[in-house]
Amino acid sequence: MYPKIKRRVTRKVWVGKISVGGDSPIRVQSMTNTPTADLNATLSQIQKLFEAGCEIVRVAVPDEKSAKALKDLVKESPIPVIADLHFATLLGEKAVKAGCAGIRINPGTFKNKANLERLLKICKDYNCCVRIGINAGSLEPEILKKYKVPSYKAMVESALRWVEYVVETVDYHNLKVSLKSSNWWETIKAYQAFSKKSDFPLHVGVTEAGGLIPGTIKNTMAISYLLLKGIGDTLRVSLTADPVEEVYVAYEILKNLGLRTLYPEVIACPTCGRCEIDLFSLYQKVEAWTKRIKANLKLAVMGCVVNGPGEAKMADIGIAGGKGVGVIFREGKIIKKVPETQLLEEFFKEVETFLKEHPERLINPQ
Numbered sequence: 001m002y003p004k005i006k007r008r009v010t011r012k013v014w015v016g017k018i019s020v021g022g023d024s025p026i027r028v029q030s031m032t033n034t035p036t037a038d039l040n041a042t043l044s045q046i047q048k049l050f051e052a053g054c055e056i057v058r059v060a061v062p063d064e065k066s067a068k069a070l071k072d073l074v075k076e077s078p079i080p081v082i083a084d085l086h087f088a089t090l091l092g093e094k095a096v097k098a099g100c101a102g103i104r105i106n107p108g109t110f111k112n113k114a115n116l117e118r119l120l121k122i123c124k125d126y127n128c129c130v131r132i133g134i135n136a137g138s139l140e141p142e143i144l145k146k147y148k149v150p151s152y153k154a155m156v157e158s159a160l161r162w163v164e165y166v167v168e169t170v171d172y173h174n175l176k177v178s179l180k181s182s183n184w185w186e187t188i189k190a191y192q193a194f195s196k197k198s199d200f201p202l203h204v205g206v207t208e209a210g211g212l213i214p215g216t217i218k219n220t221m222a223i224s225y226l227l228l229k230g231i232g233d234t235l236r237v238s239l240t241a242d243p244v245e246e247v248y249v250a251y252e253i254l255k256n257l258g259l260r261t262l263y264p265e266v267i268a269c270p271t272c273g274r275c276e277i278d279l280f281s282l283y284q285k286v287e288a289w290t291k292r293i294k295a296n297l298k299l300a301v302m303g304c305v306v307n308g309p310g311e312a313k314m315a316d317i318g319i320a321g322g323k324g325v326g327v328i329f330r331e332g333k334i335i336k337k338v339p340e341t342q343l344l345e346e347f348f349k350e351v352e353t354f355l356k357e358h359p360e361r362l363i364n365p366q
């Protein structure tokens with residue numbers, strides 16, 4: 001059972017071959033953290049992100065060297081590349097001409113309006129998607145003067161002003177918007193207020209959210225809340241961690257909301273005094289293995305034979321530990337008892353057999 005979510009109706013825009021908004025699936029994106037000018041390192045990270053299910057990748061373009069690398073990067077990348085820009089619009093022009101499918105601009109950092117207008121016109125010529133990325137930490141001075149603090153209202157006004165500016169000045173509509181703060185509640189309020197006034201697709205997430213555990217929690221609170229309200233067309237879970245983790249967390253959020261599935265769900269018991277097997281290690285191995293399978297599948301890793309299968313009735317296939325042995329169960333019924341040493345190997349075989357019998361469970365990323 002999943003919550004019934006009515007998605008907000010938004011325009012469909014395109015980041016290269018990937019649609020965002022409208023009836024598109026909620027897109028998962030991330031950002032590389034290698035120096036963009038280091039082509040091999042950046043491409044290798046993009047490849048890992050792609051394999052994990054990332055659909056759009058953003059790279060920082062802080063200097064000429066990075067801008068120069070973009071042409072090859074775009075050519076070799078399996079997914080659309082977005083250039084992340086601050087301050088300099090000339091680098092932006094180079095990024096668009098290098099074939100980037102999108103640019104992310106933070107208008108608060110763009111002081112020269114004539115240059116910005118020129119960049120936007122080039123984006124229009126190349127149909128390069130523009131994300132207006134409002135960040136609470138870098139709002140334009142007029143807005144800050146009016147609101148005194150970078151509140152959600154200040155962020156919304158800034159976003160609406162910039163959307164209007166692009167639409168009216170350049171008559172360009174291949175846009176999406178983000179309104180990020182490091183405070184998850186402020187972030188929610190900003191997206192909710194903006195979504196009442198505009199139908200441009202929204203890129204949701206919490207900025208500067210922190211490491212794997214605190215960052216996952218902050219992002220999940222904001223992103224889940226928004227998605228439950230139908231708000232959000234693409235997401236980035238920003239973490240101070242390997243960007244591949246951002247993709248895994250994004251899919252966990254989407255899966256738990258019943259919005260998108262890419263990886264199997266692994267149900268696992270917390271263990272208790274009845275457990276006589278090294279369940280933590282078993283779980284880690286199963287979890288790592290599932291990262292290679294893209295399927296709609298529920299697996300279970302349970303600590304004991306007595307309660308395990310019963311507790312994990314909803315699982316398609318599961319294992320439960322015992323003393324020196326383990327059992328494999330399917331849909332709550334024990335089908336095999338094997339020595340502990342062979343438990344994992346037999347379990348993986350059963351999962352593969354199950355998938356052969358149910359090929360409809362395999363997922364081809366869209």
Ligand code: SF4
Nearest residue numbers: 269272275303304307
């Ligand atoms: S499945 Fe067994 S070991 Fe795990 S929590 Fe339940 S009773 Fe304890």
